[in-house]
Each structure stands twice: as structure tokens, then as C-alpha cells.
Amino acid sequence: xxxxxxxxGSEMLTPFKVDxxxxxxxxxxxxxxxxxxxxxxxxxDIDEIAAVVQGAIGWADVLIxxxxxxxxxxxxxxxxxxRVLNVTLELDEQIxxxxxxxxxxxxxxxxxxxRRQAMVPKGAVVLENRNGSAPGLLLRGPRTDIVLLPGxxxxxxxxxxxxxxxxxxxxxxxxxxxxxxxxxxxxPESEVDAVAEPVYSPWTRQAVPISTTILAALGQIELHLTxxxxxxxxxxxxxxxxxxxxxxxxxxxxxxxxxxxxxAVVGTMLKERGLTIAVAESCSGGLLASRLTDVPGSSAxxxxxxxxxxxxAKVELLGVPDDLIxxxxxxxxxxxxxxxxxxxxxxxxxxxxxxxxxAGPDGGTPEKPVGTVVVAVSVNGETKVRTLTLFGGRDMIxxxxxxxxxxxxxLMLA
Amino acid sequence: xxxxxxxxGSEMLTPFKVDxxxxxxxxxxxxxxxxxxxxxxxxxDIDEIAAVVQGAIGWADVLIxxxxxxxxxxxxxxxxxxRVLNVTLELDEQIxxxxxxxxxxxxxxxxxxxRRQAMVPKGAVVLENRNGSAPGLLLRGPRTDIVLLPGxxxxxxxxxxxxxxxxxxxxxxxxxxxxxxxxxxxxPESEVDAVAEPVYSPWTRQAVPISTTILAALGQIELHLTxxxxxxxxxxxxxxxxxxxxxxxxxxxxxxxxxxxxxAVVGTMLKERGLTIAVAESCSGGLLASRLTDVPGSSAxxxxxxxxxxxxAKVELLGVPDDLIxxxxxxxxxxxxxxxxxxxxxxxxxxxxxxxxxAGPDGGTPEKPVGTVVVAVSVNGETKVRTLTLFGGRDMIxxxxxxxxxxxxxLMLA
Numbered sequence: 001x002x003x004x005x006x007x008x009g010s011e012m013l014t015p016f017k018v019d020x021x022x023x024x025x026x027x028x029x030x031x032x033x034x035x036x037x038x039x040x041x042x043x044x045d046i047d048e049i050a051a052v053v054q055g056a057i058g059w060a061d062v063l064i065x066x067x068x069x070x071x072x073x074x075x076x077x078x079x080x081x082x083r084v085l086n087v088t089l090e091l092d093e094q095i096x097x098x099x100x101x102x103x104x105x106x107x108x109x110x111x112x113x114x115r116r117q118a119m120v121p122k123g124a125v126v127l128e129n130r131n132g133s134a135p136g137l138l139l140r141g142p143r144t145d146i147v148l149l150p151g152x153x154x155x156x157x158x159x160x161x162x163x164x165x166x167x168x169x170x171x172x173x174x175x176x177x178x179x180x181x182x183x184x185x186x187x188p189e190s191e192v193d194a195v196a197e198p199v200y201s202p203w204t205r206q207a208v209p210i211s212t213t214i215l216a217a218l219g220q221i222e223l224h225l226t227x228x229x230x231x232x233x234x235x236x237x238x239x240x241x242x243x244x245x246x247x248x249x250x251x252x253x254x255x256x257x258x259x260x261x262x263x264a265v266v267g268t269m270l271k272e273r274g275l276t277i278a279v280a281e282s283c284s285g286g287l288l289a290s291r292l293t294d295v296p297g298s299s300a301x302x303x304x305x306x307x308x309x310x311x312x313a314k315v316e317l318l319g320v321p322d323d324l325i326x327x328x329x330x331x332x333x334x335x336x337x338x339x340x341x342x343x344x345x346x347x348x349x350x351x352x353x354x355x356x357x358x359a360g361p362d363g364g365t366p367e368k369p370v371g372t373v374v375v376a377v378s379v380n381g382e383t384k385v386r387t388l389t390l391f392g393g394r395d396m397i398x399x400x401x402x403x404x405x406x407x408x409x410x411l412m413l414a
Numbered sequence: 415x416x417x418x419x420x421x422x423g424s425e426m427l428t429p430f431k432v433d434x435x436x437x438x439x440x441x442x443x444x445x446x447x448x449x450x451x452x453x454x455x456x457x458x459d460i461d462e463i464a465a466v467v468q469g470a471i472g473w474a475d476v477l478i479x480x481x482x483x484x485x486x487x488x489x490x491x492x493x494x495x496x497r498v499l500n501v502t503l504e505l506d507e508q509i510x511x512x513x514x515x516x517x518x519x520x521x522x523x524x525x526x527x528x529r530r531q532a533m534v535p536k537g538a539v540v541l542e543n544r545n546g547s548a549p550g551l552l553l554r555g556p557r558t559d560i561v562l563l564p565g566x567x568x569x570x571x572x573x574x575x576x577x578x579x580x581x582x583x584x585x586x587x588x589x590x591x592x593x594x595x596x597x598x599x600x601x602p603e604s605e606v607d608a609v610a611e612p613v614y615s616p617w618t619r620q621a622v623p624i625s626t627t628i629l630a631a632l633g634q635i636e637l638h639l640t641x642x643x644x645x646x647x648x649x650x651x652x653x654x655x656x657x658x659x660x661x662x663x664x665x666x667x668x669x670x671x672x673x674x675x676x677x678a679v680v681g682t683m684l685k686e687r688g689l690t691i692a693v694a695e696s697c698s699g700g701l702l703a704s705r706l707t708d709v710p711g712s713s714a715x716x717x718x719x720x721x722x723x724x725x726x727a728k729v730e731l732l733g734v735p736d737d738l739i740x741x742x743x744x745x746x747x748x749x750x751x752x753x754x755x756x757x758x759x760x761x762x763x764x765x766x767x768x769x770x771x772x773a774g775p776d777g778g779t780p781e782k783p784v785g786t787v788v789v790a791v792s793v794n795g796e797t798k799v800r801t802l803t804l805f806g807g808r809d810m811i812x813x814x815x816x817x818x819x820x821x822x823x824x825l826m827l828a
Contacts, residue, residue, distance in 0.1 A: 013450045015593070016627055016638060018432050027429035036427045037462055040454040048451055050673035052706055055469060059462075179428065190525045193486045213424045213458065216566070224425055279721075285707025286700035289721040293699025296775050296808055304727035307693075307703045307719030313761065317718065317731065347727065361710050389520055392545055392568060395708055 001171070003034040004056040008068035009151060020316040021066050021153060028164055033175040033228070034062055044068060049080035057084070057144040062168060064160070064393055067151035069134035070116050071114045077148055078137070082121040085139065085146075089119040095126065095135055102133060106360040127163055131155045138167060145171065175228050178235035182223040182246055183256040185407050189216040192250065196223060200242070201248045208238035218396055219403035220262070256409065262406045263291040269413045270301040270351070275379075278347035279305045279405075280318055280339040283357035283373060284329065288402040302348045308339070331356050333374055333385045339378035340383055352378040353405050357388075359397045373401045377408045384408060415585065417448040417789050418474040422482035422491050424457040435567055444591035444640075445585045450474060458482060463494035464731040471498070471558040476582060478574070478825050485528045485549040486635035491562055491620050492551070499553060499560075503533040506540065509549055516547060524816060527776040541577055545569045552581060559585065589642055592649035594657055596637040597670040606664065610637060614656070614665050620744040622652035632810055633817035634676075666828060669821065676820045677705040683827045684715040684765070689793075692761035693719045693755040693819075694732055696744065697771035697787060698802055702816040714747045721755070732756040745770050745782055747790070747799045754797055755791035767819050771802075773811045787815045791822045798822060 005022045019041055026036045038056065042048045049068065056063045082089050095118035099401045103110040117134050125135030127147075132155040137148040137298060147163055149156045159359045171314055184192055193214050200223075203210040215222040224241055229235035242394040247254050255265050270277055279288050289305030292298055308314040311330055316320050320338045339379030343350025357373030363368035371390040376383055385406065390400045419436045426433055427764045433455055440450045455460045463482065470477045482491030482618040496503050509532035531548050534540060541550030541561075546569035551562040561577055563570045598606055607628050614637075617624040627638040639656055643649035657671050668750030669679050683812070684691055693702050703719030706712055722728040725744055729736050740746045750768040758766025778784035785804040790797055800822065804814045 005595060013440065013453060014627075014640075015437045015444065016629060018434065018437065023429045023432065030429065037455060037457050037459070038466070039427060040452060042449050043605065049468065051450070055465065114675075134424065149821070188522060190485045190528050191522075194525050197487065211424075213488060215423075215425045216484065218566075218568070222425075224428070226428075265614065281700075283706075284813065285712075285716075286695075286703030286721065288720050289700030290704045290812070293721070293773075294809055294812070295659075298699075299723055299777075302699075303724050304425070305700050305721030305723075306731070307707070309707065309713055309719075310717050313718035316760070317720070346730070359707075363713075365438065391520075394710055396545075396568060398704070398708070 001034045001061040002059060003029045003036045003157060004038045004040070004060040004063045005036060005050075005054050006039075006063065006065045007041045007151070008044065008049055008065060009041075010074075010338055012067070013043055017141065021151070021156060021207045024153070024157060025064050025066075025160060028160060029062070030177040032164060032169045033177065034176060035228075042372075044074040044076055045074045045213065046080045049076060050084050052345070053081055055082045055144070057141060058393065060144050061171065062082055063144055063146045065146065065148045066156055069117065069136070069150050070405070071111075071116050071133070075116065078119055078121065078149070079204045081139065081146060081148065084356075085121060085141070086120040089121055091115065092118050092120045095120070099133055109306060125167075127159055127226070129155050129159055131158065133304055136163070151291045175230050176235070178227050178229060178232060178239060180225045180239045180257065181259055182243065182250075182254050183262075184221040184250060184253050185219060185224065185255055185262065185403060187221065188254050189214065189221050192221045192223075192253075195249050196246060199245050200225075203242060206238070209319060210242050211266060216394075219400045252411060255410060262410070264295050265299065266410050266413075267292065267295040267298055269410065271297070275351055275413075276301050276303050276347075276349040277351040277353070278343045278349040279301045280304065280343040281307050281352040281355045282309060282314070282339075283359040284355045284398045284401040285309070285359070285403075287398045288353065288355060288405055291402055291406075304343075306343060314339065318346065329368070331368055331372060331374060333376070333387060336374040336376035337378075337383055337385050340378040343361060344378050350380050351409065353379070353409065354406055355401050357397070357401060359392075359394045361394065371397055373404070375401065375405045375408060377405060377412060379409070379412050415448045415475040416473060417450045418442045418452045418454070418470040418477045419450060420453075420463075420470070420477065421455045421565070422458065422463055422479060423455075426481070426487075427457055433519050435565065435570060438567070438571060439468050439478050439480075439574060441593060442578055443476070443478070445593070446578060447590040458488040458490055460490045460494045460497070462497050462753045463490060467495055467498045467560070471555060471560075474558050475585065477558055479560065479562045480570055483531065483550070483562060483564045483641045485530050485547070489530065492533055495553065495560060496560065499555070501536040503535055505529065506532045506534045509534070509540065513547055532738065539581075541573050542567050543573055545572065546568070549564060552577060552736070566673050567723070589644055590646070590649070591654060592643060593639050593654045594639045594671065595673055596639070596657065596660055596664075596668050597676075598635045598637070598664060598667050598819060599633060599669055599676065601635065601667050603628065603635050604639070606635045608666075610660055611664050613659050614639075617656060620652070622648055624652060624656050625707045632806070633814045637681065659739060666825060669824060676817060676824070678709050679710040680820045680824050680827075681706065681712055681715065683824065685711070687827065689765055689766070689827075690715050690717050690761075691764040691765040692717045692757045692763040693767040693769075694757040695719065695769045696753075697773040698769045698815040698819075699723070699773070701812045702767065702769060702819055705816055705820075717763045718757075721756060728753065732760065743782070745772055745786060745788060747788055747801060750788040750790035751792075751797055752791040758792050765823065766795050767823065769815050769819055771815060773808045775808065785811055787811065787818070789815065789819045789822060791819060791826060793823070793826050798826060
């Protein structure tokens with residue numbers, strides 16, 4: 001069953017306003033088996049509202065429209081929908097008297113423009129609004145049910161819940177959508193998809209179908225699995241099996257199947273193994289320490305960090321030999337190794353991490369261009385070192401450096 | 415001139431993802447006189463993408479599409495647009511060789527599915543992507559120019575700016591919208607608005623009208639000014655005067671009028687004054703160092719940072735007396751002061767910062783609840799210390815701690 005969500009209001013088309021109503025509406029619709037296929041935001045313009053409504057009734061089983069139900073000239077949702085359905089708008093005297101009472105309770109005489117809110121397309125069901133003046137409307141069509149709700153979340157949410165419970169939940173035969181996310185790092189998107197696609201593509205045709213979306217974010221790939229099932233239990237069984245199969249195919253590059261970020265996964269591993277960590281950062285500038293300490297309870301394993309931006313700091317805070325920096329360069333495998341090992345020794349921790357590199361935009365050379373980053377991870381005295389070539393701006397290089405260091409540690413601890 | 419923005423991707427239709435790309439695109443289009451009339455988000459489905467594109471070319475002067483340009487089977491934007499325009503897709507060998515080189519530089523052999531990214535609708539102009547593999551495309555139509563851009567903001571933004579500058583800015587002759595943002599910290603929203611409202615409210619009625627929106631974000635308040643004018647010059651004059659008036663009313667709590675974040679403002683002050691800085695962090699966990707080093711060129715003034723999470727680290731890395739920690743507590747004004755002064759002395763910098771506090775969720779006591787944070791800033795031996803009571807979760811407390819430290823330093827340097 002397919003759903004469309006439309007938000008009406010010119011203020012939603014400025015650079016400052018994000019549409020958040022649609023997230024809540026999506027969650028509620030998914031739970032009763034509707035798949036949201038289109039979200040749109042239009043200006044307060046009757047032609048443009050009508051065009052989106054017209055388009056949706058070609059394919060959507062339900063269309064939820066928020067906004068444009070107020071008393072002003074700008075509020076055109078009722079008119080637009082009536083035009084598309086070719087029905088007349090009629091004054092509902094019950095709504096008028098309800099509005100008049102509402103105003104009277106607040107000691108105000110109802111101004112005439114509020115009568116707009118009582119105009120109802122012929123055949124519509126009126127939905128009560130307990131938290132505001134604009135009633136909602138439900139128009140049942142041969143294919144598409146159209147639900148008109150006010151924009152303010154406080155008014156919209158209880159009305160949505162009521163219309164879903166009383167009017168829509170039967171429509172979809174109650175299959176719902178349930179989701180799972182796999183997070184993967186250390187492999188490019190195309191390679192992940194080449195491995196995963198043969199695994200997930202048959203799932204769309206099974207009894208509990210699962211659709212899969214691949215999403216590349218900075219320093220990680222996400223696989224979103226969505227199961228359509230009659231119950232949470234049925235979805236859970238299918239999703240567990242799907243996650244296991246993908247893990248089998250993708251191996252240890254999968255670091256999370258429960259939404260947790262890499263710093264939380266690594267934090268749990270350190271905690272469970274009773275290990276402590278200290279980090280020495282140059283180009284990542286404290287971002288690794290900050291991400292590790294974003295995790296509640298990280299003080300149990302995070303002992304200290306040093307951000308040794310200058311060479312003097314590397315010598316004084318870590319005892320990296322000045323000679324080594326001069327002969328090998330600050331961005332080099334021996335220096336990264338010395339940083340990782342020294343910070344662990346000085347902090348008396350099991351784990352030490354060293355990151356040194358060129359975050360740019362300046363400081364690159366032909367041999368060591370911007371994006372050259374060396375990461376060293378030392379676990380109980382055994383150290384691994386990797387030289388990476390990262391892309392992007394300064395903040396991207398910082399993020400990927402921290403991501404690579406945590407992933408190296410994760411693989412060494414696994 | 416009318417614009418339509420379309421985001422493609424099933425992941426954008428889950429309850430978890432908000433579309434933020436369209437805010438930036440709206441701002442940029444407004445500045446060259448385009449009015450955004452419709453924003454839409456569709457699933458990775460060729461029919462549904464094509465339906466929105468088909469609808470938009472009926473009325474839009476420009477259609478910006480983001481997403482769906484990757485290498486996988488899900489990436490269908492190219493195909494959908496080619497279908498609507500009834501043109502063929504052809505392999506662009508120049509794109510293929512560019513992709514192959516890009517992979518080779520990272521030591522990876524290009525997998526075959528990446529060739530999808532080199533399929534170009536006949537007649538399209540290829541737009542270079544410096545930060546990723548998917549090139550953009552521009553298709554000029556009799557009425558509608560269609561711009562296809564990748565979804566990740568870091569790839570999309572510079573490509574959008576380039577296509578607007580080089581290809582679209584001539585198209586619109588109507589009045590444009592120009593914007594200015596004032597950033598304010600250290601005062602609550604209601605107080606800022608009480609001071610600012612009498613200043614900005616008459617501006618909506620002047621020859622170059624300016625509308626004002628107040629927006630509270632974590633650790634800062636933003637005032638967005640939008641001028642409607644016939645030219646950038648005309649808007650600039652009006653906005654300059656508006657900014658000056660608001661600065662006069664709000665005083666030094668305004669830290670930025672050009673969009674720069676606090677770390678960049680503080681960085682410029684340090685650089686201009688020839689000062690260097692070192693920071694000692696406990697509860698902020700390296701976030702202050704990371705934010706300071708987000709600024710390109712920060713190695714000129716940022717000497718080092720220490721993240722002394724444990725008391726041992728405070729003693730060993732900074733020489734904070736063990737006695738002082740025991741008698742006053744790690745979260746105390748004397749300890750914050752000692753951290754700030756010690757890190758400056760050890761690093762031989764002009765400025766030292768010390769932050770110690772309780773970021774939660776555990777560790778609070780009745781006297782020092784979660785959110786208690788002490789910040790000390792020392793400039794050439796003169797130290798100021800403040801105890802703050804911050805709200806929110808762990809990440810919010812970290813952010814506000816770093817924000818408060820940078821703002822104290824800004825005011826001391828001003």
C-alpha cells in the first residue's frame with residue numbers, strides 16, 4: 001500500500017524550515033503497512049496544491065495533507081482538494097457553532113473569516129481537533145483516501161493517531177514495515193554493493209519481503225533493510241536471518257547492526273575486555289578523543305588524549321625523538337608508531353593510538369599530498385601501522401582519520 | 415522565476431532522515447531570484463522519479479534534482495530524466511577514465527558497476543565533482559533547466575555553487591532575495607528578541623524590505639535577515655545598515671555577521687594578534703581542540719591540547735597538584751584555573767584554556783549535578799574563571815562547554 005505526504009505552506013519553502021511532521025507521519029503509516037513513496041511541500045497556491053493532489057490520486061492509497069486549513073486567504077487546501085475531486089464546498093453549521101463556542105469561551109467574538117474553516121467538501125468526514133480551531137477532513141475515494149490535517153504538530157499528532165486508529169488501519173490488511181540498519185566501514189560503496197546485491201536481491205520475492213537500500217556516508221556505508229510483515233515477530237525472524245546472511249557475506253567490515261556508531265561499538269569492546277585507551281593525535285586535532293568520549297561511561301576506559309599539533313608537543317608530551325621527526329618527517333609510519341606506543345606507555349593503558357597526517361588545505365607536498373594520514377594502533381605492545389590516502393576537505397579528512405583508527409582497533413580486538 | 419527541488423532516495427522517506435540539502439539549495443536559488451514553489455522527495459523508483467520530473471517541466475524554470483547518481487542498481491535519476499526528455503543515455507569515455515584514475519589513486523581497481531556513473535543523457539553538460547565519483551549533469555530545456563547533483567552535501571554544495579555561478583545566474587531577471595545572519599551567544603532567545611524586535615520590525619515597510627527570523631540553536635541564537643531587492647548592491651546597502659543597527663543594540667554578544675562559526679572568529683583574533691593557544695580539557699573530551707583545529711590554518715596558533723580525563727592525567731600532563739584535586743574536587747574553580755595556567759606555561763603559549771565538569775549521564779552529585787562545568791581562560795597570565803550550569807545530554811554539554819570557553823576568550827581579546 002502506497003502513501004503520499006503533502007505539506008502546504010510557503011513558510012516551509014524558506015531556507016530555515018525543515019519539515020519534521022512528515023517523519024512522525026511516516027512512522028505511523030509504516031506501522032500499519034503503508035509505504036511512503038512521495039513527500040512534497042508546496043506553496044500556498046491553489047493550482048500547485050491541486051497539481052500534487054491530482055498526481056497522488058493516480059497511484060497513492062492514502063494521501064495525508066498537512067497545513068492550509070486556517071482561516072486566512074492563504075489557506076487553500078480545502079478549495080484545492082474540492083476542485084480536484086470536482087465536489088462543492090458546503091458550510092457545515094455544526095463546525096460554525098463549535099467555532100463560535102470556542103471563541104466565546106475565550107471571550108472573543110468570532111470574526112467572519114473563521115467561517116472558511118467550516119467549509120467542507122461534499123462527502124467529507126469531519127475530524128475533531130481538540131487542540132485548535134481547524135477541523136480535519138477525510139475524503140474516501142475509489143483508490144485514494146485523502147486526509148487533511150492542520151500543520152501545528154500539537155494539533156496534527158492526536159488527530160493523525162485517531163484517524164489511523166479509527167479509519168485507516170483496516171485498509172492495509174495490517175502488514176507493517178520494520179527496519180534494520182547495517183553499518184560498514186573500510187570498503188567502498190561499489191564493492192559493498194557488488195558483494196551484497198546477490199545476497200539481498202532475492203529477498204524482495206520471499207514470503208516476508210525485504211527491500212534493501214544502500215547509503216554511502218562519510219567513512220561508512222549503510223545498508224537499510226525494510227521488511228513487510230504481518231507482525232513484529234514475523235519481521236524480526238526474517239530480518240535476523242537477513243542480517244546474518246549479509247554479515248556472512250560482508251565479513252568483519254560490518255561493525256554495527258543496531259544503529260550504534262563506531263565509537264560506541266569500540267567502547268563496548270574495550271569495556272567488555274577490561275582494556276583502557278589513550279590517544280595521541282596530530283591532524284585529527286582531538287576529534288578521535290572527542291568521539292570516544294561522546295559515549296556515556298567512556299571514562300571507564302578512556303584515560304587521556306594528547307593533541308600534539310606542534311613538533312615540540314610531540315617531543316615534550318610523548319617523548320617522540322626529535323631526530324626521528326627530523327629524519328622521517330612528522331607524517332611518517334615511524335612517528336605514528338612512536339606516538340601510539342608512547343602514549344600507551346605514559347598513560348599506562350592497554351591501547352595507544354597515534355594519528356599524524358596532512359588535513360590541508362595547506363601543507364601538502366608532491367610525495368605527501370593533502371589527505372596523507374598515518375594511523376598506528378598499539379594493543380598490549382603489538383602495533384599495526386597503516387598509511388591512508390583520504391579525500392575531501394579538512395573536516396572530512398579529520399573524520400575519516402578517526403574512523404580508520406577506530407576501525408583498526410576494532411579489527412585488532414575482534 | 416519558479417524553481418522545483420527534488421530529492422531522490424528511499425532512505426529519505428524513512429522516519430529517520432530529514433532533507434537538509436533543500437535548505438541550502440533554496441538559499442542559493444533565492445539569491446539569484448528564483449522562488450522555490452515545490453520541494454519533493456521520491457523513492458528510488460524510475461516511474462515515480464519520472465512523474466515528478468514530468469510534472470515540474472510543465473511550470474518550473476529550473477529543477478534541481480539531488481541523489482540517485484551513484485553506481486548501484488538503485489541509482490535511477492539519469493534513466494528517469496532521459497526517459498522524460500526522450501533522449502538516449504550514452505557512455506562518456508572521459509568520465510570512465512576519470513573514475514578509473516580516481517580509483518587507481520586509492521589503490522583500488524574500479525568495479526564494473528561504476529560505469530553507470532558515466533552514462534550521460536544525450537545533450538547534457540557534465541558538471542565536475544571534486545569531492546566524489548558521481549559527476550553532475552545539466553540539461554537545458556525550452557522552459558526548464560534540469561540540474562542533476564549527487565546527494566552528499568559535501569559533493570553537492572560546491573557543484574551547486576559552480577552551476578549557479580556559471581550557468582543559471584543569468585537566467586532570472588526578477589528581484590532577488592539576499593540574506594545575512596547574525597550569530598549571538600551568551601544571551602537567551604527571549605532577551606535577544608526583546609532587544610532586537612523594536613529595531614527590526616519597521617524594516618518590512620521600507621523601500622528595500624527586510625524580514626527577520628529568530629532561530630535558537632544549541633549554544634547560540636541566530637537572526638536571519640532577508641532583503642528583497644533588485645540587485646545585490648541594493649540589498650547589500652540595506653543589509654549593511656540593518657546589521658550595524660542590530661550590532662549597536664545587541665553589543666558584543668554578536669560574534670559573527672558573515673556566517674563564520676565561533677572557532678573561526680576566535681582563530682582570526684588569535685592570528686591577527688600573533689597569539690598562540692593550548693587547551694586542557696576534561697569533560698569536553700577534546701571537542702574544543704577539535705573545533706579550534708577545524709579552522710584551516712589553525713596550526714599557526716594552536717600549539718597543543720591535552721584531554722586529561724583521569725586525575726592521573728591532570729597531574730602528569732599538567733602538574734595540577736594532586737592535593738588540590740583531592741581538597742577541591744576535580745570539578746572546581748581552582749582546578750580549572752590550574753589547568754588553564756599550566757597548559758599555557760608548559761606549551762609556552764599566550765593563551766591557556768581549562769575545562770572541567772560533569773557531562774553525564776552519571777557522575778552528578780547534589781552539590782555538583784550533571785551539567786556543572788567550570789571554564790578558565792588565561793591570557794598572558796591573566797586568568798578568568800566561570801562556573802556554568804548547562805542543560806541537555808552529554809553531547810550538548812560538551813558543545814556548550816567548548817562554546818562558552820571560546821566566547822570567554824573572544825570577550826577577553828576584544
